[in-house]
Amino acid sequence: MARVLMKGNEAVGAAAIAAGCRHYFGYPITPQSELLEYMSVHLPKVGGVFLQSESEVAAINMCYGAAGAGARVMTGSSSPGIALMQEGISYLAGAELPSVIVNIVRGGPGLGGIQPAQSDYHQSTRGGGDGDYKLLVYAPSTVQEMAELVALAFDKADEYRNPVMIVGDGMLGQIMEPVEIVERPPDPALPPKTWATTGTRDHPGSRSIINSLFLKPEVLEHHILDLFAKYERMREREVLVEEYRVEDADLVVVAYGTTARIVKSAIAALAAEGVRVGLIRPITLFPFPAESLRRLPDRVANLLVVEMSMGQMIDDVRIANEGRRTVHFLGRTGGMIPLPQVIADTVRHILAEHHAGDVPHVSVGDEKGGR
Amino acid sequence: MAVVFQRTAGLTDAETHYCPGCTHGIVHRLVGEVLVELGVLDRAIAVIPVGCATLAYDYFNCDVQQAAHGRAPAVATGIRRVLPDRVVFAYQGDGDLASIGTAEIVHAAHRSENITVIFINNAIYGMTGGQMAPTTLVGQKTTTSPLGRDPRLAGEPIRIAEMLAQIPGASFVERVACDSPPHVKAAKRVIRRAFETQLAGEGFALVEVLSTCPTNWGLEPVDALAWVRDHMIPYYPLGNLRDPKKDAAARGGVRPEE
Ligand SMILES: Cc1ncc(C[n+]2csc(CCOP(=O)(O)OP(=O)(O)O)c2C)c(N)n1
Ligand code: SF4
Numbered sequence: 001m002a003r004v005l006m007k008g009n010e011a012v013g014a015a016a017i018a019a020g021c022r023h024y025f026g027y028p029i030t031p032q033s034e035l036l037e038y039m040s041v042h043l044p045k046v047g048g049v050f051l052q053s054e055s056e057v058a059a060i061n062m063c064y065g066a067a068g069a070g071a072r073v074m075t076g077s078s079s080p081g082i083a084l085m086q087e088g089i090s091y092l093a094g095a096e097l098p099s100v101i102v103n104i105v106r107g108g109p110g111l112g113g114i115q116p117a118q119s120d121y122h123q124s125t126r127g128g129g130d131g132d133y134k135l136l137v138y139a140p141s142t143v144q145e146m147a148e149l150v151a152l153a154f155d156k157a158d159e160y161r162n163p164v165m166i167v168g169d170g171m172l173g174q175i176m177e178p179v180e181i182v183e184r185p186p187d188p189a190l191p192p193k194t195w196a197t198t199g200t201r202d203h204p205g206s207r208s209i210i211n212s213l214f215l216k217p218e219v220l221e222h223h224i225l226d227l228f229a230k231y232e233r234m235r236e237r238e239v240l241v242e243e244y245r246v247e248d249a250d251l252v253v254v255a256y257g258t259t260a261r262i263v264k265s266a267i268a269a270l271a272a273e274g275v276r277v278g279l280i281r282p283i284t285l286f287p288f289p290a291e292s293l294r295r296l297p298d299r300v301a302n303l304l305v306v307e308m309s310m311g312q313m314i315d316d317v318r319i320a321n322e323g324r325r326t327v328h329f330l331g332r333t334g335g336m337i338p339l340p341q342v343i344a345d346t347v348r349h350i351l352a353e354h355h356a357g358d359v360p361h362v363s364v365g366d367e368k369g370g371r
Numbered sequence: 372m373a374v375v376f377q378r379t380a381g382l383t384d385a386e387t388h389y390c391p392g393c394t395h396g397i398v399h400r401l402v403g404e405v406l407v408e409l410g411v412l413d414r415a416i417a418v419i420p421v422g423c424a425t426l427a428y429d430y431f432n433c434d435v436q437q438a439a440h441g442r443a444p445a446v447a448t449g450i451r452r453v454l455p456d457r458v459v460f461a462y463q464g465d466g467d468l469a470s471i472g473t474a475e476i477v478h479a480a481h482r483s484e485n486i487t488v489i490f491i492n493n494a495i496y497g498m499t500g501g502q503m504a505p506t507t508l509v510g511q512k513t514t515t516s517p518l519g520r521d522p523r524l525a526g527e528p529i530r531i532a533e534m535l536a537q538i539p540g541a542s543f544v545e546r547v548a549c550d551s552p553p554h555v556k557a558a559k560r561v562i563r564r565a566f567e568t569q570l571a572g573e574g575f576a577l578v579e580v581l582s583t584c585p586t587n588w589g590l591e592p593v594d595a596l597a598w599v600r601d602h603m604i605p606y607y608p609l610g611n612l613r614d615p616k617k618d619a620a621a622r623g624g625v626r627p628e629e
Contacts (some may be wrong), residue, residue, distance in 0.1 A: 065446035
């Protein structure tokens with residue numbers, strides 16, 4: 001397929017179908033509904049099933065049933081809808097079922113707003129449902145990257161038998177960009193889904209059981225340890241990160257998704273003045289690219305985290321940083337977007353006025369100064 | 372010597388954990404026997420609830436998915452949409468189906484999902500120790516209605532079969548009971564009809580089974596059976612509410628597709 005101009009939400013749908021997804025269950029919500037609409041038009045054309053569920057609760061449980069029956073299945077929503085899905089996501093993780101879940105994030109809490117936000121970082125990476133579990137979480141920053149990560153997500157979901165989440169802010173869902181959708185059938189190296197409940201005639205002599213209940217604590221503990229061995233493998237093998245101009249940087253910004261693109265504009269403006277700023281852009285939010293932070297040259301004394309939230313990813317930056325460098329923060333939230341000149345001003349301010357031992361600079365909202 | 376009774380191949384050899392006098396076990400057997408008699412056990416997929424029947428993945432001798440509380444009809448929908456030629460059934464209690472899962476059951480019926488639902492109405496939450504269910508009878512004492520269910524506070528008990536029968540997509544709906552051998556035999560015929568509805572591709576089928584919970588009712592097993600007869604059946608009348616055969620006859624014997 002040649003490059004075509006597509007909305008991010010539609011590109012997700014096209015990429016999913018190109019990756020062999022044939023089942024989509026979902027419920028309308030702004031700014032994600034174009035994905036639902038795209039699937040309703042295009043899945044039937046390839047013999048797939050689109051079903052508009054009565055709620056996000058039902059959608060994620062339909063995914064559970066379909067995934068347990070062996071299908072490549074996807075659902076999508078935006079923040080409040082993902083909140084409703086969390087019970088089902090926990091069940092998917094507990095029963096080790098592959099599914100791809102797309103979250104086109106909007107501002108919260110509650111009904112919040114419908115403008116882009118990154119305030120679901122915790123909801124995505126901290127296990128929004130009950131229990132000890134993790135999702136593999138991808139955070140694209142362009143429509144093309146989102147399409148590629150959707151395709152990858154299906155293979156990884158199958159490989160790890162785990163739900164995988166794509167986190168895009170509202171901007172990424174709505175923006176139109178040229179994108180090339182590549183046919184990407186399931187990786188032939190993936191093992192057959194012998195565990196799927198397709199009826200015992202397909203696997204005589206054994207019954208397939210999809211379940212997350214383990215009443216004996218010692219058995220449940222064992223199950224969770226197995227899950228965490230899996231997450232450890234993800235930490236070893238699945239980290240994706242973009243390191244941009246970090247080699248000679250005086251300060252490194254950490255940002256993901258659309259925010260990282262805005263940061264790059266600020267970096268270009270600063271470079272023109274001779275200020276050297278690098279960017280670490282986590283592409284996987286879990287596993288978090290902690291190594292990229294640890295590896296930074298010693299001369300980098302300051303990190304600036306920029307998010308469209310009150311500061312959620314900053315927790316992972318601090319954990320990875322282990323107190324080595326000062327971690328500053330710049331955030332806009334509720335659907336507001338950080339401007340390149342504000343980011344550049346913040347960098348200049350930190351480099352000019354911040355000394356070792358000072359409290360970190362924090363600015364949120366439209367405050368000009370720090371606090 | 373003629374065999375008059377034997378275990379059904381529809382159930383595993385596992386000993387069930389159900390309390391003495393609990394009719395969950397009887398209903399399991401009926402479902403197992405019907406799956407065997409219809410020759411569909413090896414392409415059946417059970418969706419089991421949260422409730423006393425959660426452990427039924429050890430009992431039904433077919434593939435099983437365990438669903439979140441109340442979500443069995445959505446899970447069954449997912450399976451059905453992936454595997455249209457299999458036999459998919461959900462087995463749910465009255466807390467599961469008639470309380471937390473009302474949205475899922477109503478919409479599965481509304482879409483006329485081609486699934487069979489076995490709905491166990493024992494007028495109480497069994498698994499969690501005897502709290503009030505939406506189906507608890509007026510005046511019935513439970514751990515959360517210690518003075519008896521007060522309809523001014525908790526509403527009247529919900530009649531699921533009648534409610535679902537209003538939905539055009541609910542192709543087959545019938546209420547049966549497990550309180551006596553004749554009723555158990557009738558229940559089996561009805562469960563069979565509900566699976567035949569699915570096999571004929573006629574859409575959503577639900578059988579509500581009036582069942583016992585002697586443990587949480589505080590009754591001896593035999594008294595529990597009498598309680599079903601004397602208290603439950605008068606409020607929850609037995610009988611068929613929807614049947615594609617009947618509906619076709621009412622339309623002059625012509626089904627829409629004919
Ligand atoms: C989301 C959620 N809420 C509550 C529970 C606790 N819970 C387990 S079983 C049950 C009630 C089951 O009662 P019922 O459906 O009537 O089935 P029975 O045990 O009587 O067969 C409840 C409330 C749970 N597991 N999950
Ligand atoms: S608690 Fe009630 S429903 Fe549960 S097994 Fe015992 S008798 Fe049956």
